[in-house]
Amino acid sequence: MPNLDSYTSVRVGMFVRLQVDEYRTSSSGAYSSQVLRFSDYYEPITINAEVYTALGEFLSVTSSTNELRPSENPVTIGISGIPTNSINEIVHSKIKGCPISIYRGYFNPAGELIGTITGRFIGSVNNYSIQEDFDIDSRTSSHILMLECASSVGILSQKISGRKTNPQSQKTFYPSDTAMNRVPTIKGTKFNFGAPQ
Amino acid sequence: MSFIDSIVGFGKKALGFVGGSSIGGQLARTALLGYALNRVAASAQKANQQQDKGTQFTLDPDTEHSVPVLYGEGYVTGKITDAVLAPNNFDMWVCFTLCERTGNKIDGTPSAISFKEIYVDGMRLGFKDNGTTVETIWDDSGNNSEQWANLIEVYPYSGGSASPVSFTTEGSGNTLPAYNIMPGWTSTDTMNDLVFCIMKFRYNSEQNRKLTSIGREIKFRLSNTMTEPGDCLYDYMTNTRYGAGIPAAEILAQ
Numbered sequence: 391m392p393n394l395d396s397y398t399s400v401r402v403g404m405f406v407r408l409q410v411d412e413y414r415t416s417s418s419g420a421y422s423s424q425v426l427r428f429s430d431y432y433e434p435i436t437i438n439a440e441v442y443t444a445l446g447e448f449l450s451v452t453s454s455t456n457e458l459r460p461s462e463n464p465v466t467i468g469i470s471g472i473p474t475n476s477i478n479e480i481v482h483s484k485i486k487g488c489p490i491s492i493y494r495g496y497f498n499p500a501g502e503l504i505g506t507i508t509g510r511f512i513g514s515v516n517n518y519s520i521q522e523d524f525d526i527d528s529r530t531s532s533h534i535l536m537l538e539c540a541s542s543v544g545i546l547s548q549k550i551s552g553r554k555t556n557p558q559s560q561k562t563f564y565p566s567d568t569a570m571n572r573v574p575t576i577k578g579t580k581f582n583f584g585a586p587q
Numbered sequence: 588m589s590f591i592d593s594i595v596g597f598g599k600k601a602l603g604f605v606g607g608s609s610i611g612g613q614l615a616r617t618a619l620l621g622y623a624l625n626r627v628a629a630s631a632q633k634a635n636q637q638q639d640k641g642t643q644f645t646l647d648p649d650t651e652h653s654v655p656v657l658y659g660e661g662y663v664t665g666k667i668t669d670a671v672l673a674p675n676n677f678d679m680w681v682c683f684t685l686c687e688r689t690g691n692k693i694d695g696t697p698s699a700i701s702f703k704e705i706y707v708d709g710m711r712l713g714f715k716d717n718g719t720t721v722e723t724i725w726d727d728s729g730n731n732s733e734q735w736a737n738l739i740e741v742y743p744y745s746g747g748s749a750s751p752v753s754f755t756t757e758g759s760g761n762t763l764p765a766y767n768i769m770p771g772w773t774s775t776d777t778m779n780d781l782v783f784c785i786m787k788f789r790y791n792s793e794q795n796r797k798l799t800s801i802g803r804e805i806k807f808r809l810s811n812t813m814t815e816p817g818d819c820l821y822d823y824m825t826n827t828r829y830g831a832g833i834p835a836a837e838i839l840a841q
Binding site for chain 2 (some may be wrong): 443489546552553554558563564572574580581585
């Protein structure tokens with residue numbers, strides 16, 4: 391985090407990078423890889439040669455606790471003002487499980503970045519929900535997308551990896567490998583080592 | 588009259604005494620019958636004692652055993668994942684699965700796991716010139732013996748059935764794919780990314796050369812070229828098979 395001691399006022403920007411490997415705009419469309427970059431800043435910002443679209447007040451990010459040790463706390467991201475005809479893109483794309491990163495930048499009143507952009511949250515989209523906001527006067531509706539994000543630390547703490555000495559586990563990684571097929575069979579088998587024929 | 592007739596004549600005289608009706612003859616017949624029965628019983632007992640029935644045992648493969656990851660150097664006992672007793676009942680083939688093959692170091696160099704030593708029931712095995720057949724064994728005090736010479740063969744593999752390796756102490760060794768060694772295996776028994784060892788035990792019940800089981804504990808001393816903490820952490824964090832599966836792009840590794 392940059393040193394803000396010499397500043398009387400600063401502006402904070404949150405920058406979200408969501409990588410959707412299987413993204414499509416309709417139920418019958420072909421999947422393609424799409425990286426969604428957006429921020430709550432008032433103007434587009436380029437970070438690592440990637441432009442983050444300014445959503446301003448349409449983006450909200452829940453607060454997170456700052457701890458010395460890596461935290462498992464989840465974060466919820468809200469994107470509002472989504473037109474009805476864009477809902478297909480959300481529903482038919484595979485957003486669950488997508489890696490998501492949130493960065494934070496501090497700007498002086500002139501809009502200049504103070505220090506560097508720092509990471510705030512790294513994790514995956516655990517689930518999402520869509521809420522409809524209907525405007526009676528204009529008879530139009532917009533939607534709010536809520537992305538529930540699980541921290542990488544939380545995901546790793548629940549992760550079990552590796553393989554066991556049984557055919558099912560071996561075939562998970564190598565479906566055509568038959569070398570472990572006999573493990574259950576030889577368990578309990580009696581061997582008459584050296585017995586006369 | 589030949590000497591053959593003389594022998595027959597002597598036999599008739601002796602049998603004439605035994606075959607007579609005198610008390611001495613009856614006693615002699617009883618004694619002869621007892622002696623004959625005694626010899627028959629002793630012969631049967633001896634035959635029973637000489638009949639080696641072998642050793643019957645079960646193995647302890649574990650379907651819930653997690654294959655470990657080895658960095659640096661260490662001793663691994665492994666788990667039995669296959670066993671075959673040859674039709675002659677004298678040759679026992681056993682496959683010990685030891686550990687995972689590890690990935691690349693941070694600089695991209697592939698890691699390699701080598702076999703340094705093998706111990707059977709605390710005895711270190713030494714090999715003949717072919718690098719696979721046991722010749723000498725050593726105990727902890729350095730005493731050696733050749734009691735298991737030619738009775739055990741060891742075929743190590745590092746990374747899969749098609750990756751035969753030799754013990755680092757040997758000039759030559761295993762060169763054949765595992766599916767050409769282990770009875771019943773085919774080219775689909777690939778043991779992908781596993782470090783394992785196939786051993787052959789030949790039954791022997793001779794005194795001083797006894798090998799009637801596959802031992803209580805078989806221990807392998809393995810060495811991985813991946814030893815630096817940074818390399819090990821990076822491998823464990825990024826490996827998708829046994830590690831955390833974190834994308835390498837998310838780790839600033841140098």
